[in-house]
Amino acid sequence: MxxxxxxxxxxxxxxxxxxxxxxxxxxxxxxxxxxxxxxxxxxxxxxxxxxxxxxxxxxxxxxxxxxxxxxxxxxxxxxxxxxxxxxxxxxxxxxxxxxxxxxxxxxxxxxxxxxxxxxxxxxxxxxxxxxxxxxxxxxxxxxxxxxxxxxxxxxxxxxxxxxxxxxxxxxxxxxxxxxxxxxxxxxxxxxxxxxxxxxxxxxxxxxxxxxxxxxxxxxxxxxxxxxxxxxxxxxxxxxxxxxxxxxILNGIDTRVWNPEEDPELAFRYGLDHLKNKAQCQAQLQRELGLKVDGGPLLGFIGRLVEQKGVDWLIEVIPTLLERGCQLVLLGSGEARYEEPLKQLAREWPGQMSLTLGYNEGLSHRITAGCDMFLMPSRFEPCGLNQMYSLRYGT
Missing domain, CATH: 3.40.50.2000 (Glycogen Phosphorylase B;)
Structure with a gap:
């Protein structure tokens, strides 16, 4: 051995x-x-x-x-x-x-x-x-x-x-x-x-x-x-x-990241029963104080640093929100990115949620509840969040 x-x-x-x-x-x-x-x-x-x-x-x-x-x-x-x-x-x-x-x-x-x-x-x-x-x-x-x-x-x-x-x-x-x-x-x-x-x-x-x-x-x-x-x-x-x-391409633990058995989700879903994904979205919106409606829900999870393209994201957030999108962000990092994001969240209550820090359970619920996952990285050695998103039909 x-x-x-x-x-x-x-x-x-x-x-x-x-x-x-x-x-x-x-x-x-x-x-x-x-x-x-x-x-x-x-x-x-x-x-x-x-x-x-x-x-x-x-x-x-x-x-x-x-x-x-x-x-x-x-x-x-x-x-x-x-x-x-x-x-x-x-x-x-x-x-x-x-x-x-x-x-x-x-x-x-x-x-x-x-x-x-x-x-x-x-x-x-x-x-x-x-x-x-x-x-x-x-x-x-x-x-x-x-x-x-x-x-x-x-x-x-x-x-x-x-x-x-x-x-x-x-x-x-x-x-x-x-x-x-x-x-x-x-x-x-x-x-x-x-x-x-x-x-x-x-x-x-x-x-x-x-x-x-x-x-x-x-x-x-x-x-x-x-x-x-x-x-x-x-x-x-x-x-x-x-x-x-x-x-060597990174992999993910498909037992931990499995929407059919994920203990962090109030509703489980899979390829043959996708309806519960909508329930996950509504639950996430209620948890974060967003309006429960039919607008597309976009998510971001990651460090708030230059590599992750957060400055590009900040530039387009007002346009996304004006067009009826909702936005959920989870992460922490540099003050030059945290401060404008906090200001945007204050300006758009009910439509944008920002959680500073890291919360493993919330990251699972965002991955499950969002329609689209945003990953505007300047460079990404591999990235796991896109693999998690694919696993969760996002």
Missing amino acids: IRVLFATSEVYPLVKTGGLADVSASLPEALCRLEYDVHILLPGYPGAVKAAREAGSRRKVRFRIGQYEVSLWQTRLPGTAVTLWLMDCPPLFDRPGNPYQNEEGRDWWDNAHRFELFCKVGAMMAVGEAGLSWRPDVVHCNDWQTALIPVFLEHYPHRPGTVFTIHNLAYQGIFPQETFRSLGLPDSLWRWDLLEFYGQLSFIKGGLVFSDRITTVSPEYAREIQTPEYGHGLDGVLSHRKDRLTG
């Missing part, structure tokens, strides 16, 4: 800001059903540690790395048989807000230190230095937050194989050169072909340069990121390693 350590900064239902959390939940479980022994490593965010305690889990090991005392909790990913390890270090991860930002939407000042320590623990687990009896054959790293694990493993003669998956190359973990120094990384890594990136430290380059294999979330995106337009300055690195780069 092949043993896989799956390192990720978020996993549904414990913590989620985007599609990474969905993939981090469904892929390890799918691999387990194929008889791989997959263990997930996740930072010990407050909600995750609380869930582990409530499930009766206990610390398995405790050790010190520099000034920090670290514990590893062993539990299960809720609703699955997948083993989940929580790297508990309260000074770095016991904080409000989302995994990367505070409650005001600003990046945590010490993100580099937080995820560098997370990568160190991942590397320790990979080579049997964390006090556990289990060791992986493969370490699967995901996005910049885990990208230093292959760097730390490079000089171990009997290290496991490493795979690094790019879920979105736009997020790279870029920090000043002073951060490189403060992390105590070897000077030998400060080279243009290693971790240095135009005078700054790039976490993601660690995964791209040092991993045995690189994957990304669609074949098309694998081609796109080798071009200047979508490579975000790393197209040269990716082109150099194209023999190790593979695009």
